[in-house]
Amino acid sequence: MSTHQPPMPQAPAPAPDWQAAPGGPYPGYTSPIPVVRTHLGHALASEWTKIKSVRSTMWTLGVFVLLVVGIGLLSGALVEANSDSESLSGENPLSFGFFGLLLGSICIITLGVLTTASEYGTGMIRTTMTACPSRARVLAAKSIVFFTVAFVFALATSGLVAMVHASMLESTGARTPTGSEWFKATVGISLYIALLGLLSLLIGSVIRHSAGAITIMIGVLLAPLVLALFMFTESLSAVRDALLEYSIPNQMSVFYSNSLSESGPSGWDPLWIMLGVTAAVFAGAYALLQSRDV
Known part of the structure; x- marks a missing residue:
């Protein structure tokens, strides 16, 4: 009686000899999937996909x-309907677009806050930072995409309203706006x-x-003007004038050559002020983003 001896286990087949690219991080293996070095363009595409796919963008805009x-x-x-040629004589017809833009700016403020803060509320920021570890690139991409969207919508709406006002009110005695006034009432206010x-x-x-960031920004938008209106005492006149002159509504009115105060910013000053403040806050936001955990 012969004993049956089980076959000896066979050694596994050798793995294919993948040749790594010279200087590659994984010797002996090369991925069949092409590897592309990421750059700002990829982050911009990602942020554009996110901002156009969420409902808050559609509603706020x-x-x-x-x-x-x-x-x-x-x-x-x-x-x-309620003016004659004498009451509007010499008036800039573009200045009446100020009222809609002042209220509409609350929507832009809300969308700006939601573009970043909502990701922290949902936890999406962890996925964003995992996909793009460069936090500076993420912040820059969000800023570029949002600024472009906000500027395009502001320019389109302010330009439409300006053209309608010019055609409606020039027949009632309002003067024809100059090229500089057109530029400030469309491109200038849209940049602001x-x-x-x-x-x-x-x-x-x-x-x-x-909620906290939106509250802060609405306070920045309206609080200085409201506080200035209730400072009646002479001892607070300097504070009242400063709050009135540098309030956001007054700075917006400068683009229509219709400032709420006799002194303060003029010409393109409001744009440079807002640009300086935004640059300073950008530096602070970047420093905090680098130092804090997501």
């Missing part, structure tokens, strides 16, 4: 367009609104809380 165009057309119609929204985005990155 939709309400922004409704407010700017709706209030702009309504104010123009009311002025045309986009920077205001970018400032909100950075505050959202610093605070990391949507």
Whole structure:
């Protein structure tokens, strides 16, 4: 009787001899999937996909367009119906677009905050930082995409309202705006609104809380003007004048050559002020982003 001896286990087949690229990090292996070094363009594409796919973008920008165009057309119609050639003589017809943009700026502020702060609330920021470990690149991509979207919408709506006001009110005695006034009432105010929204985005990155950051930015928008209106005593006149002159509503009115105060910023000063403040907050937001955990 012969004993049956089980076959000896066979050694596993050798792995294919993948040749690594010279100087590669994994000797002996080369991925069949092409590896591309990431850059800012990839981060921009990612942020563009996110901002266009969330419902908050559609709602905030939709309400922004409704407010700017709706209030702009309504104010123009009311002025045309209740004014004569004498009352509007020498008046800049573009200045009536201020009211809709002032209210519409709240929508841009809200969207700016949500662009960053909402990711901290949902935890999406961890996925974002994992996909793109460079935090500076993430912050820059968010800022560029949001600023571009805000500027395009502000320019389109302010330009439409300006053209309608010019055609409606020139027949009632308002003067023809100059090229400089057209540029400031469209491109200038749009840059200012986009920077205001970018400032909100950075505050959202610093605070990391949507409701808190929106409250802070609405306070920045309205509180100085409201406080100035209730400072009646002579001893507070200097503080009252400073709050009035540098309030955001007054700075916005400068773009329409219709400042709420006799002194303070003029010309393109409001844009440089907002640019300087935004740059300072950007540096602070970047420093905090580098030092804090996500």
